[in-house]
Amino acid sequence: MTELVCIVCPKGCRLFVDEQKDFAVTGQSCPRGEAYGREELISPIRTVTSTVRIEGALCRCCSVKTDRAIPKSLVFEAVRQLDGVLLHAPIREGQTVIAQVCGTDVCFVCTRDMEREDTYESVYSGLGSRDY
Amino acid sequence: MFDVAIVGCGIVGAAAAYELSRYRLRVIIIEKENDVAVGTTRANSAILHAGYDPEPGTMMAKLNVEGVRLAKELCRKLDVPYRQCGSLVLAFTPRELALLKTLYHRGKENGVQELELLTKEQTLRMEPSLTPGTLGALYAPGAAIVNPWEYCLALAETAVRNGAELRLNSPVIGIERLPGGFQLSLPTKKVQARYILNAAGIHADKIHNMVASPSFQILPVRGEYYLLDKSAGNLVEHVIFQCPTRMGKGTLVAPTVHGNLIVGPNNEPVADGSDTSTTRDGLEQVAEMACKSVPSLDLKESIRNFSGVRAVSDQEDFIIRRAEDSAGFIDLAGIKSPGLSAAPAIARMAAALLEEAGLTLTEKTDFIDTRRRVRFRELSLEEKEALIRKDSAYGQVICRCETITEGEILDALRGPIPPQSVDGIKRRCGSGMGRCQGGFCTPKVMELLCRAEGKDPLTLLQDTAGSCLLAKETKGGAADV
């Protein structure tokens, strides 16, 4: 019997998973928790958030995430795939940075719009002084 | 060959350099660390004492009183934050009350103009947050607070602008006598000078012993401090002392020129003079002592702790004299309290000793005797407007807590003694000194440093050589996507 804390939502229910009984889960408050309990013991998965280097934007890094969870065992390898990537502004949120992370069908995507350094201001309407 | 080599650029070395740079001399200041004012000068109570404390007839007494007289004008000329807030020495017992009378007479004998013995009522009216057990106080309206590292910087910068040379990162490893002078060995260079002024602070005895037979020993004494948030800054208006003891002036509570409250020090002899760590016991001691004077002190308002080591020697008085067996080598050693107060007077005495020893002092006609620094925060609305119109860099606020602008940081980078670290910039313009202690502005200051000076962020230092801020880049940028 393994005891673990559910991480699906901030409630953090205490789950009990019985490996002997086909990974039956008790202690959950919702179906997602039950699914998490089984999965966490059988084949744990995680979403990964990280950054990649970007050129021509206001800062040197663009934040990225995996668009779905990947096997926990692949996390370090996935992050290493981001080394050596160099994006160029402008970048749109959701844009794919790396497809098929570690051979899975999961992608790393950008989580932020990043304008070019010289044009970012015009993105906001009405910038500049107005006399009132 | 230089005329004079000054070893050490703390307040004494800088004051001496300033004084000598008035004359047509070739002067070099040799500083061990990567900036000036980073020894005891930056970690003390920042007080210009009125002068009742030193024993009459001593050099300390004479130079204290003369030094603070000179300081007022110097701070004005060289734009050093200075505030004559006055001081109170508190008495909690009848014995201490009697001691106050002694101090009063001592002060009068030393030439302190304004001194007054206050009753309990007068004292508590002047400072309502003092402990009700106060029996009375010695009031010295002439006492002042100053920014000690800016004082040192201002003196050193002015000396440099007037032709003095400054070598940083240059510990003196050896000194040999030469015909007509000395040769000082630095890590990568040798410097020759006719005369040496030994202003090496806690290392003064080591320097002295390189070329003269030992005649004194430095016995370093460490003092720890709390620096409280500006919201506590006006808890007291004057410097609040307790009665002095054998160990020193005791723990004080005082406003700072920045608007903070400084609390400390204690007195702990240390084996290693460069050990400026703070300790749990030391800080507790300071807290206990300080609360005796101001019971409502809330040390939870502290934003920083630090400690400074004073170059106390095995002799009672300052050691300002020519080395007996080494003509041309002049010690300015054992400058404990009131060293900061006495500094400009020590410098004048050093100049007099040099003259006695054969150095001709011819005044320069083109001596630059002013210094001005932009302090954006202190300008009026109109002045701020005009300044930004002149240079838009002053419109970019970098340090939020202290309202320090990019313009001021660039000014710091372009000064006569350029900073070599983020803390060096802090000492010159105040960024990072506020309640977030650089949490917000350090990355911005670093960014600015890289942009303005083309530096690689990985080489940037927090303070001393070796205090790298960053370890490595997170990702290399190679393949394009």
Place this chain on the structure above:
Amino acid sequence: MYELIVVGGGPAGLAAAYAAWESGLQRILIVDRDQALGGILNQCIHSGFGLHRFGSELTGPEYAGRYIRMLQHTDVEVALETMVLEVTADRQVHMVSRKEGYRVLEAASVILAMGCRERTRGAIAIPGTRPAGVLTAGTAQRFVNLDGYLPGRRVVILGSGDIGLIMARRMTLEGAKVLCCVEIMPYSSGLNRNIVQCLRDYDIPLYLSHTITEIRGRNRVEQVVLAKVDERRMPIPGTERVLDCDTLLLSVGLIPENELTRKAGIKMDRRTGGAIVYENMETSLPGIFACGNVVHVHDLVDFVSAESERAGKAAASYVLHKEEPQSQVLELIAGEGISYTVPQKIHPDKVGQTIEIFFRVTRPRNSSRIRVTSNGTLLSVFKREHLAPGEMEHIRLPRELFEKATGSLELSIEEVIG
């Protein structure tokens, strides 16, 4: 003159400005000191945001992006790289920027949304030397996530709040060795999911009831001393252990950033560190509102948005409907077991259908009853299974309840035994 100036373009300011726009204000200006909108969210690249607000688990930048895109369809103006230096009681906003110089802009209403800053080493007085390598978790987060630099290689983290836990994982994934997370309390103040995903996943030990008693190192951190603490949180002599490291990350608390608020003369609450606010987020100065972390430190940005939307709506109402000041005010009292409530004051006749009262408890509680009383009369009771200081709680009070209240309302905790 603007109808509304919002000081701060982070999650609070963005939500407030948008809500004010939706409520009918037309001349709105958001002022932010950074180069882009989003505030602290831009460096919070991890996920966990938006579950309540958008029904989706988003990363910080994505959450900010939602609001930024909403605002792009409005005429709300934005002044970036602009620092507000002062807000006066009569709502003159002094600001300075490279492009526009020093400006004083007048506003019919102001919303303060400046967020918070981190507690530093000085605030907890860790003895030792002062080498490079001691920094707050937020500053480290900025270095790593925005600038692309690792501030150290062997890291000890002091404080098990969420920022510390998040950085434990972040630094590990970037190649640093995180030796441990040290927490002075006997429990962690971070979310359980972060303990699992940030510490357990990477075998990083969590030392509860421990603290750092000394920092060593000449120029850069070389070692820290770890010690166990007793019930009074004092280090126990003899339990010291020396850890070789080059970085000490501090995650020891957040403090609302209220320099401007105090300068304006707004009444403050010592317990929250923020302004005293009414149910509509108005401060003691009419027409000046506050929302987000600047009022009290939140755990979830979703609640920041909700609170800020209330402030935005209230500012719009203030400007458009120019109501007379309310005569009746109910004080909210933080009673037994409650460290603070937000709001601290209520206009009973301004309450809509319901009102949400946010609060924190002074210590962890199991099965408890939250009692709402007025002058000793019990008006309502709420049951909660588990309460912790690290988790902001709330209760919803119906309008009818206020009709029965006089003078003040008190919240208190009663733990249910058995």
